[in-house]
Amino acid sequence: MSDLLTSDAELQELRTRLQAGSWRHVVILTGAGISVASGLPTYRGPGGLWTRPGMEEVPNAAMFAREPSRLWSLFSPLRGHARAANPNAAHLALAAWEARRPEGQSFTLLTQNVDGLHLRAGSRDVVELHGSLLRTRCGSPDCTLSAFEDLSEHAQAPACGRCGQPLRPDITLFDEPLPVDAEWAAKKALRECDLFLAIGTSGTVAPAANFVRGARYAGAWTLLVNLTPMQPRHPDFDVEILGRAEHLLSVLLGE
Numbered sequence: 001m002s003d004l005l006t007s008d009a010e011l012q013e014l015r016t017r018l019q020a021g022s023w024r025h026v027v028i029l030t031g032a033g034i035s036v037a038s039g040l041p042t043y044r045g046p047g048g049l050w051t052r053p054g055m056e057e058v059p060n061a062a063m064f065a066r067e068p069s070r071l072w073s074l075f076s077p078l079r080g081h082a083r084a085a086n087p088n089a090a091h092l093a094l095a096a097w098e099a100r101r102p103e104g105q106s107f108t109l110l111t112q113n114v115d116g117l118h119l120r121a122g123s124r125d126v127v128e129l130h131g132s133l134l135r136t137r138c139g140s141p142d143c144t145l146s147a148f149e150d151l152s153e154h155a156q157a158p159a160c161g162r163c164g165q166p167l168r169p170d171i172t173l174f175d176e177p178l179p180v181d182a183e184w185a186a187k188k189a190l191r192e193c194d195l196f197l198a199i200g201t202s203g204t205v206a207p208a209a210n211f212v213r214g215a216r217y218a219g220a221w222t223l224l225v226n227l228t229p230m231q232p233r234h235p236d237f238d239v240e241i242l243g244r245a246e247h248l249l250s251v252l253l254g255e
């Protein structure tokens with residue numbers, strides 16, 4: 001493993017360029033790898049929650065329509081884990097970097113994670129592409145009830161106070177498209193982006209693979225920070241930095 005790690009000298013060079021302060025539109029994309037040091041499991045991929053033995057069915061829209069309480073039985077414990085977890089050094093480094101960005105620089109943090117840890121770390125401009133475990137919304141698309149913060153671990157699907165339909169966690173299920181406003185915000189940020197940094201996500205599958213293509217089209221410098229190398233390597237990433245996010249981001253982005 002150690003021969004895959006990016007060397008200290010290389011990291012210092014990258015740090016100097018990242019911290020040059022001349023970036024106008026910074027876009028960050030984070031995935032499950034950034035929350036591993038906070039003790040949260042990954043959901044997909046090898047060893048992920050939804051690929052373990054006994055998970056005969058991934059949570060999707062059909063499951064919610066048929067058996068909303070089953071969806072809650074899967075997500076309530078995850079809500080409990082997310083509540084109990086704390087942001088780690090990687091979340092904190094991103095929040096601190098955003099806080100001290102130069103005037104005129106825009107900063108957009110796109111996250112695939114539903115654990116709410118970026119917001120708890122103090123990041124401000126966060127687009128939750130897959131929603132949040134810490135919010136609940138009505139399952140009816142026609143209902144006017146807004147999503148609301150909800151830290152309760154429901155054993156049964158609660159009923160909407162407005163329309164009576166079952167409530168659901170405010171997250172994007174497997175077969176559902178990204179929320180329209182999140183997708184729009186991501187596309188807008190990528191169109192203007194001159195620095196794109198993906199962290200803790202595979203560089204070769206959606207959405208990272210599509211987002212890096214968009215950033216590259218806009219002319220951005222593109223970097224991936226991940227524990228394992230891209231296989232195959234995505235041609236639109238300029239730099240691949242291998243190692244643990246909580247260590248690397250402190251070095252690259254820290255004061």
Ligand SMILES: [Zn+2]
Nearest residue numbers: 138143160163
């Ligand atoms: Zn409702």
